[in-house]
Amino acid sequence: MEKEAADPEPAWGRLPKPSYWLSQPTGPDRAPLEGGISSDFAIVGGGFTGLWSAIRLAEAVPGARIVVLEAREVGFGASGRNGGFAMTMVGRSLHDLVRKVGPAGARRVHLEMVAALGEIERFCADEAINCQLSHPGILTVSSGPEQDLRVEQDLRAARRCGLDDFREVIGPECWEMVRAHGVRRGHFEEHGLLLDPAALARGLRDAAERRGVEVFEHTPVTRLDARPYRVQLATPRGQVDSRQVLVATNAYARVVPQLRRYLFTVCAYITLSAPLSEEQWARVGWAKGMGIEDKRIMPHFHRPTADGRILWGGRDAPLLAGPPDPARDSDPRIFRRLEETFRQTFPQLSDVPLEHGWGGPVGGTVACIPHAGWLERGRVLYALGYSGHGVGPSALMAKVARDLLLGRATPLTELPLVTRRLTPLPPPPLQARMLELSQRVLQRSDDEGGASGPLARLALRLLR
Numbered sequence: 001m002e003k004e005a006a007d008p009e010p011a012w013g014r015l016p017k018p019s020y021w022l023s024q025p026t027g028p029d030r031a032p033l034e035g036g037i038s039s040d041f042a043i044v045g046g047g048f049t050g051l052w053s054a055i056r057l058a059e060a061v062p063g064a065r066i067v068v069l070e071a072r073e074v075g076f077g078a079s080g081r082n083g084g085f086a087m088t089m090v091g092r093s094l095h096d097l098v099r100k101v102g103p104a105g106a107r108r109v110h111l112e113m114v115a116a117l118g119e120i121e122r123f124c125a126d127e128a129i130n131c132q133l134s135h136p137g138i139l140t141v142s143s144g145p146e147q148d149l150r151v152e153q154d155l156r157a158a159r160r161c162g163l164d165d166f167r168e169v170i171g172p173e174c175w176e177m178v179r180a181h182g183v184r185r186g187h188f189e190e191h192g193l194l195l196d197p198a199a200l201a202r203g204l205r206d207a208a209e210r211r212g213v214e215v216f217e218h219t220p221v222t223r224l225d226a227r228p229y230r231v232q233l234a235t236p237r238g239q240v241d242s243r244q245v246l247v248a249t250n251a252y253a254r255v256v257p258q259l260r261r262y263l264f265t266v267c268a269y270i271t272l273s274a275p276l277s278e279e280q281w282a283r284v285g286w287a288k289g290m291g292i293e294d295k296r297i298m299p300h301f302h303r304p305t306a307d308g309r310i311l312w313g314g315r316d317a318p319l320l321a322g323p324p325d326p327a328r329d330s331d332p333r334i335f336r337r338l339e340e341t342f343r344q345t346f347p348q349l350s351d352v353p354l355e356h357g358w359g360g361p362v363g364g365t366v367a368c369i370p371h372a373g374w375l376e377r378g379r380v381l382y383a384l385g386y387s388g389h390g391v392g393p394s395a396l397m398a399k400v401a402r403d404l405l406l407g408r409a410t411p412l413t414e415l416p417l418v419t420r421r422l423t424p425l426p427p428p429p430l431q432a433r434m435l436e437l438s439q440r441v442l443q444r445s446d447d448e449g450g451a452s453g454p455l456a457r458l459a460l461r462l463l464r
């Protein structure tokens, strides 16, 4: 049999770090942990979940010894590689959230998310975190009948929840906001923020340190032993003996045996254009610079960046039964498919090259709703599973984790992020097949313009 030719890498610039954002110059990394220490709270993972949690714990318990142990550098995981959309969305959509937790639960989550986005914006201003944060809102768009229906479902869900912050936008107004080919209607939410995620992660690390938190980079936790009153964490050159532990490793938590039944890895991808000239920007409009996400099941998301580029991400999202695989962080075939839809959406930018592409691992759960739960009651908590929308929700999750770790019963610990149980995946041989099949069917259905076929409906049902 003839061997298929290898897919050549696109001729784009290779990035020195796993994303454009992480490749921007920064100060030195923090030193790894050397020797043995003890702590009140040890946080494993220096992404948004770990760093926000460290900050919220330090504020709640001044004087507590809090350590963050990060395997590489802060933001190395999804937090330093994402699109930088901080949205109110938890899970797939408001409609989906209402279906899963009811209108009252969805309303509470949504209002907490609105508050969390306000807190992110204020925190960055107060702490002088220069993460190019803007507040242009998020436009969700449809480019076909099936997506029209999903826009309508969100608007109806908002009405059911008594929320008045989803504004319907019809064709001509969409076109005024951005001249994107094929866009027919949508809804607009003003709360959405755009930011540089790696700069936010580094800024959160510094803000945590100002509150007395000790951050150790290049310190992978290789073993976690829960004893009756303490938890021992092993790292290559040191150990931590801690009263309580938060596992904030998102997709990487797939290596924790108790979580393997619930968590899978979603590979997400982004491309980035060269900077546009003023004349090229004039061709697309987009004066208000809002973030845009479409209504495919595996959506596209796009936004302008502070340095005048267009970030174009989404479309294919392979689902893996195993833990994150660095070999999947770059996939020329997926970058080419992203370029294809970029060209279809902005034909007026045929002279704008795409310069960079990267990918990263996201922790997926069957219901697509993030979750905080105990591995060892009172000792080891985990908080994860944002399924592609974690920039905003991780700030809310940090407050939930704080209250759980401090043993406080608050309205936050009554949110569905805590009370709704994780749905198990099927056992291993079936798990991989189900994920592979679901992804293939959903991707094809998206590419063909809808999810109405029986196979696509089945795949969606499996991922509920």
Ligand SMILES: Cc1cc2nc3c(=O)[nH]c(=O)nc-3n(C[C@H](O)[C@H](O)[C@H](O)COP(=O)(O)OP(=O)(O)OC[C@H]3O[C@@H](n4cnc5c(N)ncnc54)[C@H](O)[C@@H]3O)c2cc1C
Pocket: 044, 045, 046, 047, 048, 049, 050, 069, 070, 071, 072, 073, 074, 075, 076, 077, 078, 079, 080, 081, 082, 083, 084, 085, 086, 087, 219, 220, 221, 222, 248, 249, 250, 251, 252, 253, 267, 268, 269, 270, 301, 313, 358, 359, 360, 361, 362, 383, 384, 386, 387, 388, 389, 390, 391, 392, 393, 394
């Ligand atoms: C390409 C892409 C685009 C995305 N776009 C968006 C978007 O625009 N908006 C949005 O809301 N969400 C987006 N997401 C999802 C979002 O980035 C994540 O939900 C969020 O960053 C999760 O944060 P986290 O801190 O829980 O996990 P992570 O950021 O993955 O952090 C986990 C950390 O744990 C560390 N770690 C792992 N194992 C160990 C160990 N054994 N010891 C110590 N440390 C360890 C890792 O190195 C990593 O730094 C995107 C994700 C990707 C990949």
